[in-house]
Amino acid sequence: MSPTAAGTGAPYGEPFTDEEVTAIRGDFPILTRTVRDGRPLVYLDSGATSQKPWVVLAAEQEFYERHNSAVHRGAHQLSEEGTGLYEAAREIIAGLVGAPAHEVVFTKNATESLNLVAYAFSNAGAGGGGATGAAADRFRIGPGDEVLVTQMEHHANLVPWQELCRRTGATLRWVPVTADGLLDLTTLDELLTERTKVFAFTHVSNVLGTVNPVRELADRAHAVGALVVLDACQSAPHLAIDVAELDVDLLAFSGHKLFGPLGIGVLWGRAELLDAMPVFLTGGSMIETVTMEGSTYAPVPQKFEAGVPAAAQAIGLAAAVQYLTELGLDRVAAHERRLTQALLDGLAQRPWVRVVGPAGAEERGATVAFVVEAGGESVHAHDVGQVLDDAGIAVRVGHHCAWPLHRALGVTATTRATFAAYNTLDEVQVLLDALDRVPATFGLPVGEKVAS
Structure with a gap:
């Protein structure tokens, strides 16, 4: 074997x-x-x-030289070309983690992806961001609820959850680390309970290098009804990932650690969760209708991509994913x-x-x-x-x-x-x-x- x-x-x-x-x-x-x-x-x-690599630099340069436009915002040829390339990039990048394209949201970086999810929880608790229906209850959090992280998290997967608990009155708990750099799972049953709304943890520690048992942790979190958020920044560039096999609910990674450009990140989420999740950033491009009295929002993934998208960076990241995939x-x-x-x-x-x-x-x-x-x-x-x-x-x-x-x-x-x-x-x-x-x-x- x-x-x-x-x-x-x-x-x-x-x-x-x-x-x-x-x-x-x-x-x-x-x-x-x-x-x-x-x-x-x-x-x-x-x-x-x-x-x-050259292919990434060339992909960005070609966009600026031949297709530069505000994608999803114009009816002219350049905008049509740019929009097509941008959405094709989404398809390629989704394939890296075994997901359909409509479940991939482009962000500025993984830090923004994780903040997006954390703010969705507090926006749902405040009744804002378009949170409606029974599915949105999974994002409502308040006093008595708990968020679980680990002691080996990067600040990007710790501070947003600290702030979420501060805003909502929820309690932050964490899984300790053993002397040899592994998660101490001996007390996980005490830490992961029916009060846990979300369990956020890293796939690979950016300090210890530890590769965590994602599927085991996801199964245990789902058994108590918690959502699972995975920081894949240190794994996506190095290990084959299939979100269905890992059975996580939301996953974030950065482009710049994956041979891709700076300024582009990815949030993957199960379609039904993204549909129910309240919006974070609002403004142009993410709306369906706007009146002076209120607004409705575009379908996923556009509802999470406010403003002019980072099209060149997304196209560059797609070139990086293709390059990495060809390497194997x-x-x-x-x-x-x-x-x-x-x-x-x-x-x-x-x-x-x-x-x-x-x-x-x-x-x-x-x-x-x-x-x-x-x-x-x-x-x-x-x-x-x-x-x-x-x-x-x-x-x-x-x-x-x-x-x-x-x-x-x-x-x-x-x-x-x-x-x-x-x-x-x-x-x-x-x-x-x-x-x-x-x-x-x-x-x-x-x-x-x-x-x-």
């Missing part, structure tokens, strides 16, 4: 050959540039934002797993590095975060990042928009390397070699260097 990508059930393919990785790298123009002192760029920060997400996952394991193996040979999260690549996405410490002393992640930057290596340092998680781990900050299809084993070694300069640079008492 072939190994499967954790949390998806999808089989891994064969990792890319060296020749294939070289060809992939040729598709990303920024990877040819140099940085500090003429050093080759080693880009290990795709978890923050990925680089963009099963092979992308296998390639990134090999890189992740190589880095974990190298860091394990350096006792002054402590990795946070699961020990093996089998339980991880393409993310490895760590701290540098020895003899009761530590080197701040910002200082580690500066040494790496001097070597031409781009990583993320800090709390990665996951402050509560870092507090739970007992650290102020971590250094994080994240991989994509264009990274190589040679780049992993460049990172390890540069890390070896950190202890001496900052006087860390590590003893003899361990050979890699």
